[in-house]
Amino acid sequence: MLSIGWRNMKRDRLRMAVAVCGVVFAVVLVTMEVGMLLGLVESSSLLIDGSRADLWVSTVDVKTFDFASPFEERKKYLLQSVPGVEKVEEFNVSYSVWKLPTGGNANCQVVGLDTRGTLAARLPLVAGRLEDLRNQDAVIIDEGERAKLGNPRIGDCVEIINQKARVVGFTRGMHSFTTTPYIFAELNRAQKYGWVTRQSKANGARMSIYFLVKVAPGYDREQVRRAIEANVPDVEAHTREGFSWRTRKYWLLETGVGLGFLAAALLGLIVGGVIVSQTLYAMTVEKLPEFGVLKAMGASMGELARVVLEQGLACGAIGWVVGLAISVALGAAAGSAGTAVLIPWALVVAVGVLTAILCTGASLVSIVRLRRLEPAAVFRT
Amino acid sequence: MSEAMIELHRLGKRYESAAHSDGSWAVRGVTLTVFAGEVTVLMGPSGSGKTTLLTMIGGLLEPTEGFLSVCGVTLDDGSEPDRQRFRREKIGFVFQSCNLLQALTAEENVAVGLALRGEDPGQAQRLLEQVGLGAKGEALPEELSGGQRQRVAIARALAGSPPVLLADEPTAALDAEQGRLVMGLLRRRAKTCGTAVLVVTHDPRVRDLSDRVIEMEDGRLRRIVRRMRKPGLLPSRRLDGRATGSRKEVRHVSA
Ligand SMILES: Nc1ncnc2c1ncn2[C@@H]1O[C@H](COP(=O)(O)OP(=O)(O)O)[C@@H](O)[C@H]1O
Ligand SMILES: [Mg+2]
Numbered sequence: 001m002l003s004i005g006w007r008n009m010k011r012d013r014l015r016m017a018v019a020v021c022g023v024v025f026a027v028v029l030v031t032m033e034v035g036m037l038l039g040l041v042e043s044s045s046l047l048i049d050g051s052r053a054d055l056w057v058s059t060v061d062v063k064t065f066d067f068a069s070p071f072e073e074r075k076k077y078l079l080q081s082v083p084g085v086e087k088v089e090e091f092n093v094s095y096s097v098w099k100l101p102t103g104g105n106a107n108c109q110v111v112g113l114d115t116r117g118t119l120a121a122r123l124p125l126v127a128g129r130l131e132d133l134r135n136q137d138a139v140i141i142d143e144g145e146r147a148k149l150g151n152p153r154i155g156d157c158v159e160i161i162n163q164k165a166r167v168v169g170f171t172r173g174m175h176s177f178t179t180t181p182y183i184f185a186e187l188n189r190a191q192k193y194g195w196v197t198r199q200s201k202a203n204g205a206r207m208s209i210y211f212l213v214k215v216a217p218g219y220d221r222e223q224v225r226r227a228i229e230a231n232v233p234d235v236e237a238h239t240r241e242g243f244s245w246r247t248r249k250y251w252l253l254e255t256g257v258g259l260g261f262l263a264a265a266l267l268g269l270i271v272g273g274v275i276v277s278q279t280l281y282a283m284t285v286e287k288l289p290e291f292g293v294l295k296a297m298g299a300s301m302g303e304l305a306r307v308v309l310e311q312g313l314a315c316g317a318i319g320w321v322v323g324l325a326i327s328v329a330l331g332a333a334a335g336s337a338g339t340a341v342l343i344p345w346a347l348v349v350a351v352g353v354l355t356a357i358l359c360t361g362a363s364l365v366s367i368v369r370l371r372r373l374e375p376a377a378v379f380r381t
Numbered sequence: 382m383s384e385a386m387i388e389l390h391r392l393g394k395r396y397e398s399a400a401h402s403d404g405s406w407a408v409r410g411v412t413l414t415v416f417a418g419e420v421t422v423l424m425g426p427s428g429s430g431k432t433t434l435l436t437m438i439g440g441l442l443e444p445t446e447g448f449l450s451v452c453g454v455t456l457d458d459g460s461e462p463d464r465q466r467f468r469r470e471k472i473g474f475v476f477q478s479c480n481l482l483q484a485l486t487a488e489e490n491v492a493v494g495l496a497l498r499g500e501d502p503g504q505a506q507r508l509l510e511q512v513g514l515g516a517k518g519e520a521l522p523e524e525l526s527g528g529q530r531q532r533v534a535i536a537r538a539l540a541g542s543p544p545v546l547l548a549d550e551p552t553a554a555l556d557a558e559q560g561r562l563v564m565g566l567l568r569r570r571a572k573t574c575g576t577a578v579l580v581v582t583h584d585p586r587v588r589d590l591s592d593r594v595i596e597m598e599d600g601r602l603r604r605i606v607r608r609m610r611k612p613g614l615l616p617s618r619r620l621d622g623r624a625t626g627s628r629k630e631v632r633h634v635s636a
Contacts, residue, residue, distance in 0.1 A: 011484035012484075290482050292480070293476070294482075294493075296441055297474065298469025298472075298498075299469075378476055378480060379435065379441075380432070
């Protein structure tokens with residue numbers, strides 16, 4: 001049959017606009033929530049994924065990159081003696097407090113890296129050089145986090161738990177999942193800027209958070225990993241991918257964060273679905289006599305359902321395209337404001353499928369009404 | 382005599398609603414045969430059961446009792462899909478308010494009728510020409526006059542050449558001129574294609590274009606007036622049986 005549904009929609013621009021808005025609302029909310037979640041999840045393992053280490057060594061039962069406990073630095077020598085270990089570098093992450101010019105404090109995460117090493121992630125610098133970190137009290141922060149840290153400029157002196165520090169460079173896009181800004185520093189300075197490392201140092205021995213390991217050529221990564229766990233007491237060794245996934249999984253599943261985002265996305269779906277279904281239903285009721293005529297003429301339920309579905313899916317398709325365009329624009333705006341929103345093709349397709357399901361579901365109310373429609377009623381007007 | 386298209390025997394309908402719980406019947410004991418090529422007009426006061434009878438014949442309503450056969454199909458224990466197929470294949474409907482699909486042009490409305498009957502929608506233009514609206518194919522229903530709309534509805538009903546045409550007060554909303562035009566179209570169809578045409582109407586002017594007038598009252602047939610035309614004569618405008626060009630034979634139906 002002719003595309004009656006599409007024509008109905010075209011002739012009823014106002015209703016179509018309302019239904020399309022419903023779809024757009026749902027599409028934007030779902031895309032943005034999931035895109036933001038993906039961006040956050042990706043950022044949670046940014047420093048792991050970017051690293052060139054084959055293995056990450058930590059204390060046992062580390063749940064996520066951000067929450068690791070320190071262990072004695074001298075385990076480094078044990079590590080180096082494990083067969084297949086070519087190179088070991090120290091890498092620290094530790095919470096700390098950054099003093100704001102207003103007198104207040106901002107939480108931050110001090111990342112200590114070996115500026116002469118090769119295994120840590122390369123910093124995407126937009127100002128300054130990595131070597132500048134070797135200068136006295138030098139730290140690098142992310143340009144997107146400057147506002148949280150009181151808008152320091154290059155050369156500004158600041159204070160991190162009563163220690164003097166000086167900003168020597170900016171990275172771009174280095175955000176943590178917890179939204180606490182990263183402060184990058186040379187290993188030794190990070191030791192005194194970091195809360196955990198500093199506390200534990202007070203007990204005498206120097207403490208480390210992670211060791212990055214490069215596996216020697218010809219050795220199997222997994223075998224070296226097991227050998228480390230067997231030979232070095234109280235440590236756990238992870239492949240880079242394994243540790244990345246563990247970190248992502250933690251934020252996504254073990255905290256309520258993932259659920260929170262999904263709940264917001266679901267809310268968008270429900271609200272959008274109700275708008276679409278109400279609009280389609282109002283349209284169906286208005287056109288009951290026409291549907292009655294079709295039914296009297298012998299149109300099957302399937303053919304009537306097709307008309308309604310076509311109306312729904314037409315709104316869905318338009319809403320999907322418009323919603324995605326808006327999402328991409330919002331995502332770009334959020335990105336330049338420092339919040340990564342990832343909209344991969346898989347998300348685009350998934351939202352499309354979801355929209356189709358939403359609009360089909362929204363059409364069901366109308367279809368149920370049409371099932372009950374007595375075709376004999378067309379004679380009683 | 383030509384083939385019997387509609388055969389009713391002691392047909393009755395009682396609505397299952399509060400208003401009729403006293404046992405009154407909307408239609409009762411109707412026995413009637415309508416032949417191919419015959420135009421039958423059904424008259425009677427409002428509420429006399431004309432529409433109910435028509436909807437039963439059209440397979441839209443199940444009779445409470447009696448025998449009903451249309452084009453050899455009895456829908457006694459027909460399921461809804463059977464009825465649907467029956468309506469699709471055998472019946473063309475014309476309603477009082479013509480109920481065209483508002484979002485579709487005249488041609489598209491006719492094309493829907495064709496598509497439903499599995500015919501080539503491309504014939505829509507030809508059907509519109511048959512009802513004198515060849516130039517209005519692109520017009521939307523709201524751009525047409527009442528008479529024009531009703532003619533589009535007739536073109537839609539004619540789509541696929543159903544053997545039975547049922548029309549419920551098709552001229553009620555039209556002026557005399559348009560009314561005769563619409564009635565003429567139905568009549569021409571009956572005479573050229575052998576379609577059995579059953580028209581419900583209040584309009585006495587329409588009577589002249591019929592072969593038979595049946596009067597209903599309180600759900601029963603009261604009177605059947607068979608008009609016999611002399612071939613080649615134009616239909617008379619006179620309302621009584623003595624009109625030029627036709628004789629009439631009145632049969633009173635016992636209740
Ligand atoms: N769906 C229905 N439910 C209950 N009663 C009905 C229904 N349709 C018609 N009736 C009753 O049946 C009788 C015949 O109605 P109808 O066939 O519409 O008459 P007509 O078309 O001659 O005016 C009337 O008394 C009417 O009130
Ligand atoms: Mg009626």
